[in-house]
Amino acid sequence: MLKPQTTAEVSQILRYCYERNLAVNPQGGNTGLVGGSVPVFDEIILSTALMNRIISFDKVSGILVCQAGCILEKLNEYVEEQGFVMPLDLGAKGSCHVGGNVATNAGGLRLLRYGSLRGTVLGLEVVLADGSALDCLASLRKDNTGYDLKQLFIGSEGTLGVITAVSILCPQKPKAVNLAFLGCQSFAKVLETFTTCRAMLGEILSAYEFMDEKCMELVERHLKLSSPVTGSPFYVLIETSGSNSTHDEEKLNNFLEQAMSSGLATDGTVATDDKKIKALWSLRERITEALTHDGHVYKYDISLPVGKLYDLVTDTRARLGPRAKNVVGYGHLGDGNLHLNITAESYSHSLLEAIEPFVYEWTARCNGSISAEHGLGFKKKQFIGYSKAKEAVLLMQRFKAMLDPKGILNPYKMLPSGS
Ligand code: FAD
Ligand code: MLT
Ligand code: ZN
CATH class of the missing domain: 3.30.70.2190 (Alpha-Beta Plaits)
Known part of the structure; x- marks a missing residue:
């Protein structure tokens, strides 16, 4: 595991790895729920744990610029002292990094009010696979000069570049x-x-x-x-x-x-x-924490038309019967986001086969998404086709090949294998 402190160090690491075909797994707080932040084979972990410097905060506009390894809760405490809040909040706030939040396009508990990171992130600095640094760290609410490149990296789960700094719009702290x-x-x-x-x-x-x-x-x-x-x-x-x-x-x-x-x-x-x-x-x-004490957990993070949200829990419960210990449903109802979780005493392949592809087919029939906010990572990448058209996946693969031609950045994640 390498722990750089600066963007220049991230560049040096990636340049070195790129020349030698060494695979790299970017890692923030390691709280991701789909296996995106942990290596599969021999990838080098590039952790942002020491990139935790606040670069600037504008008290008039509420725009915060910081390094990617800042912990979400610490950022919230910092901006609260100045009368603002972070536009996102989630149960993992004490460990997750803002860079990890952007890389997963995390949703969470405040999305209903402040919208997604696709609206509140104003700029990013990203180091590309070959080590070159891309400075899109704008701090402007409005900027229609060309393609909005930062959007490509929001939710890219470490497959297109390493996010090194973030510019984000913080709302006023409610009184x-x-x-x-x-x-x-x-x-x-x-x-x-x-x-x-x-x-x-x-x-x-x-x-x-x-x-x-x-x-x-x-x-x-x-x-x-x-x-x-x-x-x-x-x-x-x-x-x-x-x-x-x-x-x-x-x-x-x-x-x-x-x-x-x-x-x-x-x-x-x-x-x-x-x-x-x-x-x-x-x-x-x-x-989430309580579930981990209940046995092996099969986790699903689904977007559905809100009226059908709980039918999936009821149908899954009926299908699995006593084979499951518990089938539970919770989530961000205001965003149409269900967390369906199934527990059993231990992992069982036959139980998994009873759940998948049932849950994904059910979701696709309702035009839902098989990953509302957690991403695809390693665990869900093979199922992208339930929510995205073949042409869209092909275009994603072309972007990946263009930005990371040697495939060193978070290989085996997000895109289906064979790509
Ligand atoms: P990691 O887990 O370290 O990494 C996640 C992915 O991002 C990996 O693919 C990794 O390679 C990539 N990545 C990390 N940092 C970078 C970087 N700097 N540059 C490029 N790629 C990078 N998620 C939600 O969306 N909403 C919730 O409400 C929510 N609640 C949670 C509650 C609990 C208790 C837990 C454990 C998790 C929860 N999550 C939730 C999931 C998780 O916390 C989020 O996905 C979070 O954004 C991950 O941040 P992280 O820093 O831990 O990233
Ligand atoms: C939550 O909303 O609690 C999180 O996304 C975590 C989970 O789904 O378990
Ligand atoms: Zn959630």
């Missing part, structure tokens, strides 16, 4: 944040609660997450977390972020009154102080 955690008696009610809260909360709605009762059981059993709301088949987490606490609380209370009186939610709690807000978020953010 008032509230969280409601509600229990719903059916998935139909979860959906109706979403449409109602969108209509009633409008611009202050900043997150709408859901989890089923199995998820709740697992965080309680394995992590000893306790929920103030119990006894429902579904739970939703609704966050508001705004600039006027009186106004926001009034809006939230009106919505809650409507949700409870019309039977959309049957139980619930509200948090306005930091400690309770964090505790409630943990119930949702730590599901």
Whole structure:
């Protein structure tokens, strides 16, 4: 593993590897969930762990420029001191690097409010396979001069270049944040609660997450977390972020009154102080961790038309029956993103064959995506065809061949083998 500190060092490493046909696996915080950040054979790991310098922060525009190895949570703490927040947040914030976030085009818990990194990343510095540095580190909201090359590297999972620095637009830190955690008696009610809260909360709605009762059981059993709301088949987490606490609380209370009186939610709690807000978020953010304590986990990260989101969980549960220990569904409902996870005591090839390609075929029938936010990495690369046309994959392969003609950058990842 090599740990460069500067872009010049990354250039030197790649130039050396390129000349000698040595394969390189870029690595950030190593929190990726599809096996993209770990070598398959003899790749050299190029870690950004020591590239953690903040380059500049503009307090008027909220534009942050930093090296790729900065940890997301540390960046958030830094910009919070200046009255801003990072435009993305995820359960792995304490370990993941902003370069890794950009390389995976990470979604997370704030996408509903601030949009994807494709909008908030303003510029990138990238070192290409042959060691040449590409300076697209603009700090401009608007720039229509030629092709937007940075977009090619956002979500490229380390296959086209090593991201060494990022310029990103940070929104103003909201003055008032509230969280409601509600229990719903059916998935139909979860959906109706979403449409109602969108209509009633409008611009202050900043997150709408859901989890089923199995998820709740697992965080309680394995992590000893306790929920103030119990006894429902579904739970939703609704966050508001705004600039006027009186106004926001009034809006939230009106919505809650409507949700409870019309039977959309049957139980619930509200948090306005930091400690309770964090505790409630943990119930949702730590599901991934709870699952790892439940046995071998088969993970799926699916985009679907929101109305069909939970049907996939129900159908998978019915198909697998007692062969699975738990089949759970949670995710970023506001973004149409389901995390379907299946656990079993240990890995079984026959169970895998019962899940795949069933889940992918099901998703393709609904015109969904087999990877909403985690990417394809090593684990899902063979299944790209369920979500992308043959011509699109061919064009991706041509881009790869043009930017990395020797195929030294993260080989065996993202694109199907044989490419
Ligand atoms: P790594 O895991 O180190 O790498 C991921 C990929 O990016 C690899 O292919 C690697 O080669 C490449 N890469 C890394 N750094 C660079 C670089 N500088 N240049 C080029 N390529 C690079 N993901 C979401 O989208 N939303 C979530 O809500 C979410 N929640 C999570 C919660 C938990 C508890 C965990 C464990 C993971 C979660 N993830 C989530 C997945 C993961 O955290 C994200 O994909 C994250 O963006 C990866 O960042 P990283 O720095 O750890 O990258
Ligand atoms: C999440 O939303 O919790 C993450 O994407 C991680 C996961 O899917 O387990
Ligand atoms: Zn997620």
